Amino acid sequence: MPAAEVAARVRDSLKSVKSADLKDAQLIEVLRLAQQLTDTMQMFFGSLDRSIHEEFNSIAAYIARTRDEIAELRPNDIKEQRIPVAGAELEAVVSDTERATEAIMSEAENLMAAEPTDLDAYKAHVDEAMCRIIENCSFQDLAGQRVSKVVTSLKHIETRVARFAKTMGVHDAEMTEEERAETERRQRLHLNGPAQGGPETDQSAVDDLMSMDQDAIDSLFD
Amino acid sequence: MAVEMSMPILVVDDYKTMVRIIKNLLKQIGFENVDEASDGTEAFELMKKKKYGLVISDWNMEPMTGYELLQRVRAEEATKATPFIMVTAESKTENVIAAKKAGVNNYIVKPFNAGTLKAKMTAVIGEF
Numbered sequence: 001m002p003a004a005e006v007a008a009r010v011r012d013s014l015k016s017v018k019s020a021d022l023k024d025a026q027l028i029e030v031l032r033l034a035q036q037l038t039d040t041m042q043m044f045f046g047s048l049d050r051s052i053h054e055e056f057n058s059i060a061a062y063i064a065r066t067r068d069e070i071a072e073l074r075p076n077d078i079k080e081q082r083i084p085v086a087g088a089e090l091e092a093v094v095s096d097t098e099r100a101t102e103a104i105m106s107e108a109e110n111l112m113a114a115e116p117t118d119l120d121a122y123k124a125h126v127d128e129a130m131c132r133i134i135e136n137c138s139f140q141d142l143a144g145q146r147v148s149k150v151v152t153s154l155k156h157i158e159t160r161v162a163r164f165a166k167t168m169g170v171h172d173a174e175m176t177e178e179e180r181a182e183t184e185r186r187q188r189l190h191l192n193g194p195a196q197g198g199p200e201t202d203q204s205a206v207d208d209l210m211s212m213d214q215d216a217i218d219s220l221f222d
Numbered sequence: 223m224a225v226e227m228s229m230p231i232l233v234v235d236d237y238k239t240m241v242r243i244i245k246n247l248l249k250q251i252g253f254e255n256v257d258e259a260s261d262g263t264e265a266f267e268l269m270k271k272k273k274y275g276l277v278i279s280d281w282n283m284e285p286m287t288g289y290e291l292l293q294r295v296r297a298e299e300a301t302k303a304t305p306f307i308m309v310t311a312e313s314k315t316e317n318v319i320a321a322k323k324a325g326v327n328n329y330i331v332k333p334f335n336a337g338t339l340k341a342k343m344t345a346v347i348g349e350f
Binding site for chain 1 (some may be wrong): 246250282287289312315331332334
């Protein structure tokens with residue numbers, strides 16, 4: 001029951017007690033104090049009501065804004081279209097490159113195994129194999145187009161997520177235990193993966209490191 | 223002592239294509255007795271049953287990486303003297319140093335060619 005309604009009911013009760021034409025001065029005093037207490041409480045609870053009301057209004061506005069921002073993010077489009085399509089494209093790239101590599105390697109292995117006893121027949125064999133190798137190299141064009149689509153999707157998602165995070169003032173949460181354990185495992189096992197733009201340490205630098213004794217290697221880190 | 227060209231070599235890589243490339247390169251330089259494994263666990267099981275003259279292993283494999291395989295090989299009495307070459311796209315200095323500390327005999331950065339493989343094999347097992 002709202003504070004104003006409670007106060008009104010208490011006030012009505014006091015009024016009806018007073019109208020009973022009581023003569024007891026002490027009782028009258030008690031009733032007057034009760035009236036003052038009720039008025040004070042009404043002011044207090046009234047202000048609480050207003051602040052709670054404002055708080056709820058602000059929460060409702062925040063929820064509405066969040067819902068609008070999530071709608072702008074278009075999560076269903078990301079979940080049902082962008083990510084699955086990107087995944088399928090990457091899988092296709094892997095299978096296309098595997099198929100082409102398999103075909104090219106088979107041609108090369110056949111050529112290495114061929115006997116050049118009849119030179120004309122051998123040349124014809126080499127020419128045909130080379131044509132098939134060149135044909136199979138067309139996978140690069142398809143793979144390039146597929147990867148471009150994936151990159152476009154990733155950029156699209158990145159833009160939407162970045163806008164959402166900025167608008168909502170989102171800060172990254174701590175890593176989960178599972179993520180932390182996986183990160184630590186990758187660090188412990190030095191699983192860095194291929195460097196972008198070629199090897200970070202080229203073969204000659206690797207050879208230099210391999211020829212150094214342990215003290216010399218340790219001194220690099222002093 | 224001359225290298226026995228029929229010595230068994232174990233190639234460890236989770237990509238079949240890379241195994242095939244290495245096997246072809248080995249064949250080109252005269253080694254045809256080659257077994258293959260797709261990760262460290264499978265490789266170590268093979269090594270328990272057969273003595274290999276050389277292990278050529280990738281680094282990044284699951285569930286057991288080439289780095290873990292190297293550590294395990296060096297920790298076991300029966301396998302600790304097996305020559306071990308790491309062939310990997312892991313090209314950070316920390317990787318090379320970690321492998322060296324773990325007892326790798328040589329380290330090849332992908333992509334590589336037959337000449338590099340032959341040179342590193344010669345450095346590890348001798349002239350052939």
